[in-house]
Amino acid sequence: MATVYDHGGGVRSIQVPIPDNPLGHTLVYVVDTDRGPVLVDTGWDDPASWDTLAEGLAACGTAPSEVHGVVITHHHPDHHGLSGRVREASGAWIAMHAADAAIVRRTRSTRPERWFSYMAAKLTAAGAPEAHIAPLRTARRPSTLPGFTPADPDREIVPGELLDLPGRRLRAIWTPGHTPGHVCLHLEEDHPAQLPGQGRLFSGDHLLPEITPHIGLYEDPDDTTVTDPLGDYLASLERVARLTPAEVLPAHQHTFTDAPARVRQLLTHHESRLTDLHSLLATPLTPWQLAELMEWNRPWDQIPYGSRNIAIAEAEAHLRRLVKLGRAEAVAGSEPVTYVAV
Numbered sequence: 001m002a003t004v005y006d007h008g009g010g011v012r013s014i015q016v017p018i019p020d021n022p023l024g025h026t027l028v029y030v031v032d033t034d035r036g037p038v039l040v041d042t043g044w045d046d047p048a049s050w051d052t053l054a055e056g057l058a059a060c061g062t063a064p065s066e067v068h069g070v071v072i073t074h075h076h077p078d079h080h081g082l083s084g085r086v087r088e089a090s091g092a093w094i095a096m097h098a099a100d101a102a103i104v105r106r107t108r109s110t111r112p113e114r115w116f117s118y119m120a121a122k123l124t125a126a127g128a129p130e131a132h133i134a135p136l137r138t139a140r141r142p143s144t145l146p147g148f149t150p151a152d153p154d155r156e157i158v159p160g161e162l163l164d165l166p167g168r169r170l171r172a173i174w175t176p177g178h179t180p181g182h183v184c185l186h187l188e189e190d191h192p193a194q195l196p197g198q199g200r201l202f203s204g205d206h207l208l209p210e211i212t213p214h215i216g217l218y219e220d221p222d223d224t225t226v227t228d229p230l231g232d233y234l235a236s237l238e239r240v241a242r243l244t245p246a247e248v249l250p251a252h253q254h255t256f257t258d259a260p261a262r263v264r265q266l267l268t269h270h271e272s273r274l275t276d277l278h279s280l281l282a283t284p285l286t287p288w289q290l291a292e293l294m295e296w297n298r299p300w301d302q303i304p305y306g307s308r309n310i311a312i313a314e315a316e317a318h319l320r321r322l323v324k325l326g327r328a329e330a331v332a333g334s335e336p337v338t339y340v341a342v
Contacts, residue, residue: 002056008192014056016043018078023252026078029202030060034167036068040185040202041251045081053082064089071163073204074182075100084151095155100181104150126312127286127336157183175206175240177233178213182206186243197246207240207248209256212269216313230321234270237263277318284331284338291315
């Protein structure tokens, strides 16, 4: 049975399960408009998840076939996964920020072999051991995996502009960091319970009540630009705090108030982490060696293979921030490259 919650003011949420994932579910928001329901995110592309979404919409007095539009906070499969099925059922439009839409198109067009060879090269450069890299040299990703053929969005979310939701005021706020095209969505309407603050904020994965979102690298096999996703994230956190929404409606866990306080916690967390990593870099380390020494939610030897790749990306994102701040630098001539504190 789908779990549905009424947030008031024509906004409900449906808990759509994520298979075999500790997050448990994605909160898909159903926003009433003058032309029918609009979804904020859709959930994971899985038959049970689809059934739950459909049950949840029925509990809201509607159905997948009646959805007017889909607004995607970011391209990850637990958010964008079911968008294609919703569009097939209803003819709904799908809107996404251009930076994440580009990732979707690249995912659809890049052959698996190209992706795996790119990942192998990245991990080699990060100092990963051969035993970790070897599976990528022979890997073949089946096209049946969720996220491999995501729906191509047909509308662009433009930062600062109101979305086309008849009868509602929903403004896009660009919040890069978790992904390059992540957006939060500011519902510029009085809070239905008259909580103090400026409307409500659909925060996607940018701002969660108890979890620090993953900040990795923006991967593109054909782009050599050195990005600073952690710097992007910290700047866009402050942008959200200045909105002072009355309530935050995130994509995971539960709704909460006092966004500025949560932003302060996250800024403090990352500053503390950068300070800790700066201390570890008293001795030159590769990104892999740094990741092995960083604090995670479990010991390094218990972190599964795929999660280690995510951890390496997060270590590199923090290293790039330290380099940009002038607090660390690459050791000239090191191979694989090591970094040392300045």
